[in-house]
Amino acid sequence: MAAGRVAHVTLQGPSVVKEILTGMGLALFAGSFWKMHQWNEQRKVRAFYDLLEKGEISVVVDEE
Known part of the structure; x- marks a missing residue:
């Protein structure tokens, strides 16, 4: 019986x-x-x- 060779993946560093x-x-x-x-x-x-510039809205609360 011949021993089979297993190809192992070699770990490489990051590219x-x-x-x-x-x-x-x-x-x-x-x-x-x-x-x-x-x-x-x-x-x-x-x-x-x-x-605000057109006067359509206001940041001042109207007093009632």
Whole structure:
């Protein structure tokens, strides 16, 4: 009986290029969501100040 050879996977260190590209991809993905959030908030603030300037809304409570 001949002993069979089993091919073992050798563990290698992390691929630096793959790590950098993965990090950049995740950063762009998260950054785009953050930027969309900031644009949405900016739009809300501009709409508020436009309505305030037109006199359609007021920040002063009316006394009854």
